[in-house]
Amino acid sequence: MTIALPARSRRRRRFPLPLVVGGGMLAAQLLLALFPSAFAPYAPDSFDYNALMQPPSAAHLFGTDNFGRDVLSRVIHAYSVDMQIAVFATVLPFFFGTSVGAVIGYAGGMAETIFGRLVDAIITFPFLVLVIAIVAVLGPGLINMYIAVGVVDWVFYARLAVAEVKVQKRLDYAEAGRAMGYSPARIVFRHLMPNIITPLIVYWMTDMALAILLGSSLGYLGLGAQPPIAEWGVQIADAKNFMATAWWMSVFPGIAIVLAGLSFSLTGDGVAETMRTRR
Amino acid sequence: MTGGLSLEVTNLSTTFETPLGAVTAVDGVSFDVRPGEVLGLVGESGSGKSVTLRSLIGLIHPPGKVSGRVIWNGQDLLSLPSGRLARVRGGEIAMIFQEPMTALNPVLTVGLQIEENLRAHTALDRGQRRARAVELFDLVGIPDAKRRLENYPHQFSGGMRQRVMIAIALASNPRLLLADEPTTALDVTIQDQILKLILSLRDELGMGVVLVTHDLGVVAATCDRVAVMYAGRIVETGTVVDIFDGPRHAYTRGLLSSVPRGGAERAPLLAIEGTPPALSALPPGCAFGPRCSFATDACRDARPGLLTIAPDRQVACLHHDAVAANRGQVA
Amino acid sequence: MHLLLYVLRRIIQLIPTLLFIALVVFLLVHLLPGDPASAMLGDRALTADVNRINHDLGLDRPLPVQFLLFLRNLAHGDLGRSIQLHESVLSLIAQRLPVTMLLTAMSALIAVALALPLAFLAALRRDREADILIRGTFQVGLSMPVFYIGLLLLTFFGAYLRWFPVGGYGDTFAGHLYHLFLPALTLALSLSAVLMRNLRQAILQVIGAEYVDFARAKGLPARLVLFRHVLRNALISTVTLFGLQIGTLLGGAVVTETVFAIPGAGRLMIESIYGRDYPVVQGTTLCLAVVVSLTFLLTDLAQVALDPRLSR
Numbered sequence: 071m072t073i074a075l076p077a078r079s080r081r082r083r084r085f086p087l088p089l090v091v092g093g094g095m096l097a098a099q100l101l102l103a104l105f106p107s108a109f110a111p112y113a114p115d116s117f118d119y120n121a122l123m124q125p126p127s128a129a130h131l132f133g134t135d136n137f138g139r140d141v142l143s144r145v146i147h148a149y150s151v152d153m154q155i156a157v158f159a160t161v162l163p164f165f166f167g168t169s170v171g172a173v174i175g176y177a178g179g180m181a182e183t184i185f186g187r188l189v190d191a192i193i194t195f196p197f198l199v200l201v202i203a204i205v206a207v208l209g210p211g212l213i214n215m216y217i218a219v220g221v222v223d224w225v226f227y228a229r230l231a232v233a234e235v236k237v238q239k240r241l242d243y244a245e246a247g248r249a250m251g252y253s254p255a256r257i258v259f260r261h262l263m264p265n266i267i268t269p270l271i272v273y274w275m276t277d278m279a280l281a282i283l284l285g286s287s288l289g290y291l292g293l294g295a296q297p298p299i300a301e302w303g304v305q306i307a308d309a310k311n312f313m314a315t316a317w318w319m320s321v322f323p324g325i326a327i328v329l330a331g332l333s334f335s336l337t338g339d340g341v342a343e344t345m346r347t348r349r
Numbered sequence: 350m351t352g353g354l355s356l357e358v359t360n361l362s363t364t365f366e367t368p369l370g371a372v373t374a375v376d377g378v379s380f381d382v383r384p385g386e387v388l389g390l391v392g393e394s395g396s397g398k399s400v401t402l403r404s405l406i407g408l409i410h411p412p413g414k415v416s417g418r419v420i421w422n423g424q425d426l427l428s429l430p431s432g433r434l435a436r437v438r439g440g441e442i443a444m445i446f447q448e449p450m451t452a453l454n455p456v457l458t459v460g461l462q463i464e465e466n467l468r469a470h471t472a473l474d475r476g477q478r479r480a481r482a483v484e485l486f487d488l489v490g491i492p493d494a495k496r497r498l499e500n501y502p503h504q505f506s507g508g509m510r511q512r513v514m515i516a517i518a519l520a521s522n523p524r525l526l527l528a529d530e531p532t533t534a535l536d537v538t539i540q541d542q543i544l545k546l547i548l549s550l551r552d553e554l555g556m557g558v559v560l561v562t563h564d565l566g567v568v569a570a571t572c573d574r575v576a577v578m579y580a581g582r583i584v585e586t587g588t589v590v591d592i593f594d595g596p597r598h599a600y601t602r603g604l605l606s607s608v609p610r611g612g613a614e615r616a617p618l619l620a621i622e623g624t625p626p627a628l629s630a631l632p633p634g635c636a637f638g639p640r641c642s643f644a645t646d647a648c649r650d651a652r653p654g655l656l657t658i659a660p661d662r663q664v665a666c667l668h669h670d671a672v673a674a675n676r677g678q679v680a
Numbered sequence: 681m682h683l684l685l686y687v688l689r690r691i692i693q694l695i696p697t698l699l700f701i702a703l704v705v706f707l708l709v710h711l712l713p714g715d716p717a718s719a720m721l722g723d724r725a726l727t728a729d730v731n732r733i734n735h736d737l738g739l740d741r742p743l744p745v746q747f748l749l750f751l752r753n754l755a756h757g758d759l760g761r762s763i764q765l766h767e768s769v770l771s772l773i774a775q776r777l778p779v780t781m782l783l784t785a786m787s788a789l790i791a792v793a794l795a796l797p798l799a800f801l802a803a804l805r806r807d808r809e810a811d812i813l814i815r816g817t818f819q820v821g822l823s824m825p826v827f828y829i830g831l832l833l834l835t836f837f838g839a840y841l842r843w844f845p846v847g848g849y850g851d852t853f854a855g856h857l858y859h860l861f862l863p864a865l866t867l868a869l870s871l872s873a874v875l876m877r878n879l880r881q882a883i884l885q886v887i888g889a890e891y892v893d894f895a896r897a898k899g900l901p902a903r904l905v906l907f908r909h910v911l912r913n914a915l916i917s918t919v920t921l922f923g924l925q926i927g928t929l930l931g932g933a934v935v936t937e938t939v940f941a942i943p944g945a946g947r948l949m950i951e952s953i954y955g956r957d958y959p960v961v962q963g964t965t966l967c968l969a970v971v972v973s974l975t976f977l978l979t980d981l982a983q984v985a986l987d988p989r990l991s992r
Contacts, residue, residue, distance in 0.1 A: 191700035193924065194973040195965075198931025199949070200704075203965040206953035207711045283825045287935055290827045291950060306828060310939075313835040324828050331823030408893050431902065439899030446897075451890040454909055456916070456987055465908070466898045501988040517898065 089340020095333035102146055103153035112140040114147035114300040123316045133318035135308060144300040145322050151301040152330060155212065155285035155294075156278040159219045164274045167224035169259075171231025172266065176239055176258045182232065192225050201284065202293060210293045215285065223277070230273055234266035268345040275338030279331040286327055302327050354422050354441070354524050356382040356405070356557065361417035363397075363404045372628045374400040376581040377417070379655075382525065387551060387558040389572035389589070391565065391604070393625055397581040398561045399447075402527050406438050407431075421525075440470035443523035447530035449510035453502035459513050460498030463520050470521035485516040489546060508539035512546070519550060525557045526550075532567060544571050565604060569593060574661065577601045580626060580636035583655060587662040597658070597669035599641045635666070643668045643675075686984060690977055697973050699751075705966045706750045709958050710743070759966070760959035764952065769963035772948060777967055779849060779944035780937065782856060784929050786864035788922075791872035798872075799879035800906070806884065815880075818873035826932045830866040830939035837862055847941035863940040867932045871925055878921050882914035889913070916987050923979030927972045 085093075102109055111131075118138035126133045132141035174181045204218035205211075238244060239262065247257040288294030289303025297304050302323035309319035363375040375397045382388045390398045404415045406426065419426040421442065426434060438444075446452035454462060460482055467478040479498075486494035489512040502510060511531065518526065528547065532540035548571055551558055560572060568575055569589060576586045577600065585598040596602040603621035623640040626632055632639050634649035641648070647667055655665045666672060734740050741749070753759070759769035802811040821829070838846035850859040886892060887910055895909040934946030941947070945964050952960035984990045 187696070191697050193927065194697055194701060194976065195704065195969045196927035196929075196931040196934075196972055198928070199934060199946075199965055199968050202931075202934065202949070202953070203708055203961055204711065206949075206961050207708055207958070279823065283823075287825050287827055290825070291935065291938060293953070303825070303827070306831065310831060313831055314839050320828075320831065324824070324832075327825060327828065328820060328823045332820065335819065335823065403893070406897060408897060410888065435896075435899045435901060437899065438897055444894075444897040446890055446894055448890065452894040454891040454895065454913070455989060456912055457908070458988075465895075465900060465904065469899050469901065469904075503989050514894075517894075 086340050086343040088336045089344060092333045092336025092338075092340050095329065096337055099149055099153060099330060099333060103149040106147045106150050110140075110143035110146040112143040114144045115139065115298055116143075123312065123319070125316075126318055132322045133316065135305075135319050136312060136316070141305075141318055141322055144305055145302070145326050147300040148302050148305065148323065148326065151212075151295055151299060152282055152285060152327075155215070156281045156330070156334070158212075159216050159281040159285065160223065160274060160277045162216075162220050163223035164227055164270070164277070166220075167227025168231045168263075168267070168270050170224070171228030172235050172258050172262060174228065175232035175235030176254060176262065178236070185228070185232065189225055189229050192222060195222070197222060198284065198287070202288070202291070205288065205293045210288075210296060212285075212295055215288055215294050219281065219284065226277070227270060227273065230270055231266060234269060235262055238262050238265050268341065272338045272342045272345070275334050275341065279334035279338075282327060282330050282334070354557075355384055356442075356525055356559075357418075357420040358405065359418040359420070361401065361404055361415070361419065363400050363409055363413055363415045366412045366414070367629070369629055374413075374581055374628055375404060378578075378581075378583050379417075380576050380583065380586065382557045382559055384524070384557050385551060385555050386574065387548070387560055387572045389568040389575040390559060390561045390578060391563065391568055391575055392578035393563060395625055395628070396578040397628075398563075398578050399529050401578070402444065402529050402559065402561055405527065406442055406444060407434055408444075436470070439466055439518075439523070440521050441523055442525045442527065443518035443521075444527040445511075445514050445518045445529065445531050448534050449507070449514045450502065450534075452514055453510065453517075455502055458499055458501055459505070459517075462513075463498070463517050466517055466520040481520070482516075485520055486513075488519070488550070489513075489516045490542075491516070508535055508542070511535060511539075511543055515543070515546065515550075519554070522554060523556055525559070527559050527561075529561045530563070531560070533562070533564070540567070541570075547571070577604065580631060581628060582636070582652075582665065583663075584637070584666070585664045586655075587659075591659075591662055595673055597664040597673045598637075598666045599643050599668075599672050600637045602672060603640075643671055683984065687981065690980055694973060694977060698970065701966060701969045701973065702751060702754060703747065705962050705969070706747050708965065709962060754966075759963040762952070762957055762960045764955040764957040764960070769959050772960060773945060773963055773967050776943060776945040776948045776964075777971075779856075779942060780930070780933050780946055780968075781971070783860050783864055783867070783933055783937070783942065783944060784926070786857070786860055787867035787871065787929065787933075788926075790864055790868035791875055792922075794868065794872040795875035795879055796911075799876045799883060800911075802876065803880045803883035803887065814876070818876055821869050822873045824870075826866060826870065826935045827939050829869055830863065830936050833862050833866055834940065849942055860942070863936045863942060866936050866939070867929060870932070871929055874925060875918060875922060879914060879918045882917050883910055886910050886914045912986070916983060919979055919982050919986060923976050926975040926979075930968050930972060 106114075116139065118134065118140075120138065121130065121134050122138045123136055124130055124134045124138075130140050130142065132145060135141055135144070174185050200222055201215070201218040204221060205214050208214035208217060235258070244257060244262060247261050252261070285294055286301065286303030286306070289301045290307045291303075292307070295301035295304055297308070305323040306320045309316065309323075312319055358381065359379045361375055361378045362373060364371045364373045378397075378401055380388065390401065392398050400409070400413075403409055405419050407415070409415050415427055417427065421437065424433075426437060429437070453459065460479075463482040463485060464478050467473055467481055471478075471481075473481060482498055483494045486497060491497055491509060491512050497505075502513070505513060511534075515531075526547070531547065532543050535543060544567060547558060547560075550556070560567070562568060572589050574586065574588050575592045576583045577592070577598065578584065579600050585592065585596065585601045592601060593605065596605055600621070607621065621640055626636055626639070632649075634651055635641070635644065635653055638644045638648045643666075645668070653665045653667050655663045656669075657663050658669065739746070757770050759773070761768055762772055765772060798814050802814045805811045834846055837843045844862045845859050848859055850856050891913075892905060892909050895905045900909075930946075933944065934949060936942070937944040937947040938950050945967060949961060949964040949968075952958075952964070
């Protein structure tokens with residue numbers, strides 16, 4: 071026997087706290103990404119051989135690196151690159167995977183079985199290893215990285231969409247759509263899609279956080295963004311021999327990565343929470 | 350077996366902190382259970398019967414708070430340190446749950462689930478525990494005991510699973526058995542077998558039983574005394590004969606009139622108009638007032654207390670005489 | 681008996697997966713713009729050399745034939761020869777893969793050792809300070825790339841405190857363990873965060889289960905209730921997740937080995953990429969994927985051992 075508890079009373083905020091904090095952080099970072107020159111005190115690649123590896127000071131808030139470049143300016147300009155990675159690496163997998171998954175889930179049967187096998191096979195590849203291998207073959211660089219991620223990543227969206235559509239298509243409104251004689255395409259994209267999209271958006275948020283980790287890792291390994299482009303992973307790779315002597319070279323890009331990742335995760339959590347209350 | 354022990358419950362209350370405020374699921378309940386006696390705790394879902402049972406032996410989860418006194422063997426179970434409470438639980442007071450599928454651990458063999466009880470409460474060695482487990486399976490009527498002990502819960506049928514749970518609960522010869530709707534999840538024929546089993550064990554072991562149920566047919570067949578609960582309180586108590594022959598609370602009356610007599614099949618207790626109030630939004634005065642055909646303005650002023658009107662007979666109704674006098678009339 | 685059949689079925693299911701892995705790895709090299717030989721040799725290669733390599737690799741034959749040849753070679757344990765190191769890829773991997781396996785095993789152990797007690801603590805102190813602190817710390821940890829965690833640990837415990845070596849692998853087994861501790865810890869942190877989160881949730885779910893109440897009603901000591909009844913059941917979903925995380929762990933190992941200069945299969949792979957040594961890239965990718973699929977098999981079996989309902 072259960073005790074009937076009253077509905078949760080805490081007055082619901084229209085927007086949950088994680089969404090406000092995460093979204094706010096995200097907005098600020100997007101601003102930096104879109105208009106880095108407006109915020110950065112120096113150009114990202116202006117060398118100053120008279121100020122090599124200077125610790126943080128009034129002139130250089132985050133210090134300078136081994137080429138005398140302003141670390142703050144490079145961190146800010148890196149927002150353009152890393153935010154671009156977050157969005158570009160995931161946006162095609164998001165749209166493609168979601169659509170394909172929705173169609174497969176609606177069709178069911180043979181298509182779903184084959185897709186299930188494909189998923190089983192693909193998850194046996196360590197994601198990072200496969201992406202590195204593809205980049206290795208295509209050659210280092212951001213575009214090739216997007217291709218490599220996209221080849222694998224859509225499967226995860228599709229898997230999620232299949233599961234969601236399988237639930238939704240049994241509900242009354244989908245049945246009603248069929249009874250009205252709507253085309254399957256119309257049912258899937260006009261009727262089912264709005265109801266399955268939220269968990270996919272939540273996953274997209276975490277995936278963008280992962281993409282930043284992946285992008286900076288590849289940058290660090292020399293397989294992603296290529297020096298002298300300002301990118302956090304590249305910056306940390308430049309700094310790796312000066313970790314102890316010039317901590318500011320690596321710490322600030324590191325903090326930027328963590329903050330970017332956190333704001334995507336928080337936003338995702340916030341969207342998920344909004345979804346739970348709406349249901 | 351030394352002389353029986355009785356359980357005395359005084360002013361037991363269980364409150365759950367919720368964001369809306371405190372919800373009192375059990376509100377000042379008092380009763381006692383004598384050795385070898387079967388007490389039926391009756392009421393609809395949400396009336397607080399199961400919570401009462403769980404409160405007795407400290408099975409209420411953290412946001413819930415229990416107050417009052419539960420005297421057993423000279424000690425108050427509610428203020429017992431957890432180590433000593435653990436010795437009472439399972440050893441002296443055992444409990445069986447409504448749904449054996451969820452109450453048995455799915456990943457452990459039933460043999461282990463009996464043995465761990467024996468290990469906690471007896472000094473038996475491995476071999477003796479094993480022998481006792483076989484004995485218990487024989488006692489509750491599970492054939493092929495030796496082999497079945499190696500099985501997992503999912504390998505038993507519903508009725509057999511309930512027997513397994515009873516065997517586990519009885520492993521250490523408890524003096525008091527708390528049974529939470531032990532037959533609700535079972536077919537009618539198996540229900541009777543399980544109830545007969547509990548009664549015969551009561552006779553053999555001399556233990557007291559608190560039987561929580563919403564099924565008055567079960568009460569009539571098994572209980573000595575009855576306590577009827579409504580909205581977290583006991584509204585009427587008495588012997589089975591007294592209650593069935595002359596209910597003095599309109600709620601009890603409604604419950605009884607919903608039971609077809611003369612061996613017809615049991616029907617759910619839905620013959621009373623309206624639904625029980627939410628515990629967070631009790632009406633003023635008598636909680637049953639809004640559903641009661643005897644209610645007057647006085648009923649809305651204060652929640653009536655439990656009056657002792659005869660030995661072993663209590664009722665919480667301002668108009669209990671009118672209810673008793675009105676017995677022929679349909680509520 | 682059931683169990684044996686189950687194992688057999690799972691092993692048979694492995695075959696198409698392995699074939700798929702082989703196919704992907706085979707096609708990998710064919711993604712190369714232009715022909716692989718010129719890509720390997722660079723722009724200034726002589727046509728004769730290009731043709732020779734193309735012929736040696738069988739690249740002048742139709743694709744399906746090439747794939748069958750590739751499979752035949754695989755069956756003989758022939759993964760080709762390294763262009764840079766002039767050694768058979770198989771023997772290179774045989775030298776390097778055990779290092780990676782030891783690193784992953786150590787980090788898995790560390791991750792579990794961290795996740796188990798912390799998940800319990802967080803679950804039992806749900807929404808209180810300890811829980812919030814643990815979850816917050818792990819959330820930050822999850823947002824940190826592996827290479828950065830590695831560099832931080834290496835700088836602090838290696839270069840600054842000098843408690844651990846800043847790289848390398850050591851010569852004795854004890855030396856291996858000593859050298860691998862920091863990298864294993866690096867890898868373990870994000871895995872333990874994922875495991876902790878899942879296990880905490882599972883514990884919270886199980887702790888409300890009726891069989892846990894029944895176990896308490898039996899008067900079992902609290903410790904026994906927690907370990908035998910709560911943990912045992914909560915672990916079932918965490919074991920599945922653990923299996924799925926092995927791929928991520930191996931991917932992280934590639935990066936970690938590079939950061940700590942550990943001579944494992946991951947670093948071999950990265951070095952081969954720099955040297956355009958495609959047979960080695962192919963071979964390491966293949967082997968790492970095979971390791972993952974074997975781990976899936978193992979975790980499936982572990983699950984059957986944990987949950988008797990599955991073996992029917």
